[in-house]
Amino acid sequence: MLRSLEIRDLLIIDRLDLAFQPGLNVLTGETGAGKSILLDALGFVLGWRGRAELVRAGADQGEVTAVFDLSPDHTARAVLSDAGIVAEDELILRRINTSDGRKTAWVNDRRASGEVLRALSDTLVELHGQHDDRGLLNPRGHRQILDSFAGVDGALVRAAWTGLSAARRARTAAQKALAAAKVEEEFLRHAVAELDKLNPEPGEEAALDARRRAMQGAEKIRTDISRAHNAMSDQGAEGALVDALRWLEGAADRAEGRLDAPLAALARVLVELDEAQTGVANCLSALDFNPHELEALEERLFAIRGLARKHNVQADDLGGYADDLRARLAVIDGGAGNLAALDLALADAETTYHRHAVQLTETRTRAAKRLDKAMASELAPLKMERAVFSTHITPTDAGPDGSDEVAFTVATNPGAPAGPLNKIASGGELSRFLLALKVCLAGNTPGLTMIFDEIDRGVGGATADAVGRRLAALATTAQVLVVTHSPQVAALGAHHWRVEKKVAKGMTTSIVTPLGPDARIEEIARMLAGDTITPAARDAARALLG
Numbered sequence: 001m002l003r004s005l006e007i008r009d010l011l012i013i014d015r016l017d018l019a020f021q022p023g024l025n026v027l028t029g030e031t032g033a034g035k036s037i038l039l040d041a042l043g044f045v046l047g048w049r050g051r052a053e054l055v056r057a058g059a060d061q062g063e064v065t066a067v068f069d070l071s072p073d074h075t076a077r078a079v080l081s082d083a084g085i086v087a088e089d090e091l092i093l094r095r096i097n098t099s100d101g102r103k104t105a106w107v108n109d110r111r112a113s114g115e116v117l118r119a120l121s122d123t124l125v126e127l128h129g130q131h132d133d134r135g136l137l138n139p140r141g142h143r144q145i146l147d148s149f150a151g152v153d154g155a156l157v158r159a160a161w162t163g164l165s166a167a168r169r170a171r172t173a174a175q176k177a178l179a180a181a182k183v184e185e186e187f188l189r190h191a192v193a194e195l196d197k198l199n200p201e202p203g204e205e206a207a208l209d210a211r212r213r214a215m216q217g218a219e220k221i222r223t224d225i226s227r228a229h230n231a232m233s234d235q236g237a238e239g240a241l242v243d244a245l246r247w248l249e250g251a252a253d254r255a256e257g258r259l260d261a262p263l264a265a266l267a268r269v270l271v272e273l274d275e276a277q278t279g280v281a282n283c284l285s286a287l288d289f290n291p292h293e294l295e296a297l298e299e300r301l302f303a304i305r306g307l308a309r310k311h312n313v314q315a316d317d318l319g320g321y322a323d324d325l326r327a328r329l330a331v332i333d334g335g336a337g338n339l340a341a342l343d344l345a346l347a348d349a350e351t352t353y354h355r356h357a358v359q360l361t362e363t364r365t366r367a368a369k370r371l372d373k374a375m376a377s378e379l380a381p382l383k384m385e386r387a388v389f390s391t392h393i394t395p396t397d398a399g400p401d402g403s404d405e406v407a408f409t410v411a412t413n414p415g416a417p418a419g420p421l422n423k424i425a426s427g428g429e430l431s432r433f434l435l436a437l438k439v440c441l442a443g444n445t446p447g448l449t450m451i452f453d454e455i456d457r458g459v460g461g462a463t464a465d466a467v468g469r470r471l472a473a474l475a476t477t478a479q480v481l482v483v484t485h486s487p488q489v490a491a492l493g494a495h496h497w498r499v500e501k502k503v504a505k506g507m508t509t510s511i512v513t514p515l516g517p518d519a520r521i522e523e524i525a526r527m528l529a530g531d532t533i534t535p536a537a538r539d540a541a542r543a544l545l546g
Contacts, residue, residue, distance in 0.1 A: 001020075001022060001068060001069045001447065001449060001479045002020050002042075002066060002067075002068055002124070002125070002449045002479060002481070003019065003020060003067045003068060003069050003090075004017070004018060004019050004020065004065075004066070004067045005017075005018045005020065005038070005041065005042060005045075005064070005065070005066050005067075006018075006063075006064065006065040006066075007038075007041045007062075007063075007064050008062060008063040008064070009055060009056040009059035009060075009061065009062045009063065010037070010040075010041050010044070010054050010055070010056060010062040010063075010064060010097075011034075011037050011040065011041075011054060011056060011062075011510075012034060012037065012056065012501070012508050012509055012510045013034070013037060013041070013056065013509065013510050014056065014509045016510075016511065016512055018038075018497070018512055019514075020479070020481065020495070021479075021494065021495045022475075022479055022494075023475045023476070023479065023480070023494035023495065024471055024472050024474075024475035024480050024482065024492065024493045024494045024495070025479070025480065025481045025482070025493060025494070025495045025496075025497070026481075026482045026483075026484055026489065026490045026492075026493030026495070026496050026497070027481070027482070027483050027484070027496075027497045027498075027499055027512070028483075028484060028485070028490050028496070028497075028498055028499070028523055028527060029498055029499035029500050030500065030501075031485075032501070033499045033500045033501050033510060034499050034500075034501060034510030034512075035483045035499045036453075036483075037510055038483075038499065038512070039127070039451065039453060039483070040054070041064045042064070042066065042125070042451075043127075044064050044095060044097065045064040045065065045066045045093050045094070045095045045105075045117070046066070046093065046117055046118070046120070046121035046124070046125060047095075047105070047114040047115070047116075047117025047118040047120075047121055048118070048121065054097045055097055055098070055099045059099065060098065060099055061096050061097060061098045061099060062096070062097045063094065063095070063096045063097075064094070064095055065092065065093065065094045066092075066093045066094075067090060067091070067092050067093075068090075068091040068093070068124055068449075069089065069090060069091075070087065070088070070089055070090070070091050070447065071447050074123070074447045075123040075447070076091060076120055076123040076124055076447075079116070079119045079120050079123060080107070080108075080120070082119075083107070083112065083116045083119075085107050085108055085110050085112070085116075086108065088108065091107070091108065091120075091124075092106075092107070092108055092109070093105070093106070093107055093117065093120070094106045095117070105117055107120070123447075123448070124447075124448065124449060125448070125449045125450075125451060126448055126449070126450050126451070127451045127453065128434055128438065128450065128451065128452050128453070128455060139407055139408075139420070142391075142406040142407055142408050143364075143401060143404065143405070143406035145406075145408075145437065145441070146364055146367055146368060146371060146391060146406050147364070147367075147401075148441055149367055149370075149371050149374075149440060149441055150363055150364060150366075150367030152360065152363055152364070152367075154360065154400075154401055154402065156356045156359075156360075157353070157356045157357055157360050157400070157401065157402050158400045158401070160349070160352045160353040160355075160356045160357070161353055161398070161399065161400040162400070163349045163352065163353070164346075164349040164350060164352070164353045166349075167342070167345050167346040167348075167349040167350075168346060168349075170342055170345070170346075171339070171342040171343065171345075171346050174338055174339055174342050175339065177331055178331060178332065178338075178339065181328050181329075181331045181332045182332060184328075185329075185332055188325050188328055188329050188332075189329065191311070191322075191325055192322060192325050192326055192329060194307065195307065195318060195321070195322040195325070196322070198300075198303055198304065198307060198318075200304050200307070200315065200318045200319060201319065202316045202319060203316060204304065204315075205301065205304050205305065205308075205315035205316065206316075208297055208300060208301040208304070209301060211297055212294065212297055212298055212301060215293075215294045215297070216294075222284065225280060225283055225284055226284060228280060229277065229280045229281060229284060232273060232276060232277050232280065233277070237273060238270070238273055238277070241266060241269060241270055241273065242270070244266060245263065245266045245267070245270070248262060248263055248266065249263065304318070353398065357398065357402045357403045360402045360404070361393065361402065361403070361404050364393055364402075364404055364406065365393055368391035368392075368393055368406075369391075371391050371440060372389060372390055372391055374440045375389040375433075375436055375437065375440060376388075376389065378435075378436035378437075378439050378440060378470065379432070379433075379436050381466050381469065381470060382432040382435065382436060382463070382466045382467060382470060383432075383462060383463045383466050384412070384429065384432055384433075384436075386412070386413060386414055387410060387411065387412045387413075387429070387433075388410065388411045388418065389408065389409075389410050389433065389436075390408070390409050390410070390411075390418060391406065391407075391408055392406070392407045392408075392409060393405070393406055394407070407420070408420075408421060409421075410429075410433065412429055421433060431455045431456060431457065431459065431467070432459070432463075432466075432467060434455065435452070435455060435467060435470055435471065435474075436470070438450065438474060439470055439473065439474050447478075448478055448479075449478070449479045449480075449481065450474070450478055450479070450480050450481070451480075451481045451482075451483075452471065452480065452481070452482045452483070452484075453483045454483055454484060454485065455467070455482070455484075456468070456482075456484055456485075456486040456489050457485070459486070460486065460488075461488070464486040464487075464488035464489055465488040465489075465492075467486070467488075467489060468486065468488050468489035468490075468491070468492035469492060471489065471492065472492045472493075472494075475494070485527065486527075487524045487527040487528050487541070487544060488544060490520075490523070490524055490527060491520075491524055491541070491544035491545050491546075495514070496514070496515040496520050496523070497512050497513065497514050497515065498512070498513050498515055498519070498523050499511075499512050500513070517545075520541075520545060521538055521541045521542055521545065522538070522541075524541035524544055524545065525537040525538045525540070525541040528540050528541060
């Protein structure tokens with residue numbers, strides 16, 4: 001319930017504090033007095049998209065604060081929870097609009113976005129007017145209205161539709177993948193066979209290249225090392241040194257010791273030469289390789305590099321590329337089986353969706369009959385006992401809300417053809433259809449504040465009185481705010497405010513005054529008589545007030 005509305009420096013409002021009450025609240029006043037500004041202010045704090053320029057001329061900023069009472073089970077609590085805001089029994093919305101157009105909002109002293117405000121608005125306030133295109137005049141909303149009356153949330157159908165859509169996407173994707181794979185099947189099989197035959201390993205290309213370089217280097221230096229080895233052999237240096245040693249030993253006895261040192265040196269040289277020979281021999285052994293091995297190594301290295309160029313991948317990535325190709329082949333090889341499984345899943349999803357959609361259609365069909373009957377009961381007190389309201393359900397393309405199209409038609413006079421509301425009903429009749437529908441739906445939206453903006457336009461006399469009485473009946477289960485020019489409706493309000501303009505020091509402002517019993521008589525008399533209030537008008541006002 002909307003408990004209070006505080007407005008500061010908005011349009012032509014300087015300062016305004018309103019305390020609304022449960023039941024039927026009526027706001028009256030001359031045309032242009034500012035009644036619509038109150039709705040603009042409420043819409044602003046609720047995040048509705050409205051006028052761009054709201055700040056009162058000369059003010060730095062405009063501000064609106066709305067306070068709502070929340071019952072323990074109010075649906076606004078779920079919105080607050082989703083937004084990370086602690087829900088309390090009192091909900092305070094505050095929004096500021098600066099003169100340069102910046103808007104800032106708070107919910108219970110927590111900064112909040114316009115999206116959060118609008119989400120809260122859907123649970124707090126419902127605005128209706130004679131030209132309301134969100135309900136009766138918009139056929140796309142008829143199904144939602146019927147579901148609200150039936151108490152249907154459609155969660156099972158939406159979940160089944162989500163599953164069905166996913167199954168369809170999976171089946172389509174698999175079919176496309178299979179078709180694409182089959183186009184390149186010959187290439188895939190040849191490429192996989194070629195890669196499997198070569199079976200390259202990660203890092204193998206670098207290892208082969210290093211081994212090849214080593215072999216090529218060995219071939220170049222082995223000749224010189226072999227020559228050096230021969231030079232040190234018994235056919236070369238070793239043989240010469242041995243001969244020299246033998247000759248010197250034969251002469252040593254007659255040299256009186258002069259050859260002892262050279263002989264010792266030669267012995268050491270022979271030892272060192274032997275070590276050198278051994279090392280060179282070992283080197284030759286290490287450099288020894290089979291020329292066929294180099295040929296085979298180069299053949300494999302060039303094959304790996306050739307495949308890498310062919311498939312435009314790095315040599316080390318050939319193994320992973322082969323895995324990808326095998327996976328694409330697996331799609332082909334297992335395609336029929338996969339499609340069969342996906343077909344079963346799709347059929348399952350279609351069966352589930354159809355079952356829930358049929359159940360929803362049956363629920364809507366039963367609810368449509370109850371709604372038509374309830375509307376007939378509500379239209380009679382509104383002086384439309386001859387009008388016929390009908391809810392038609394026809395098949396339509398399946399979707400997340402089922403496979404039903406819902407349309408409301410009316411026939412306002414006996415024998416007249418039925419048709420869409422916006423083509424058959426006049427303005428006053430449309431207002432009454434809307435009011436009757438809201439009375440039928442009132443029990444499904446607990447805690448909602450309903451605002452009717454001049455919904456009684458186009459009706460008068462006994463019909464206006466009937467409209468007022470239905471509004472009063474609606475207000476027994478919900479808070480109702482009515483902006484009206486009808487004295488019959490105003491007289492039935494439990495709480496009455498007058499909206500008027502004041503001009504002071506060249507500044508026009510709009511003020512709202514709560515009316516007591518005597519002031520209500522004067523206001524309703526003004527609504528009956530116009531500018532000149534006569535005693536007869538006052539008497540008529542007293543009669544209306546009962």
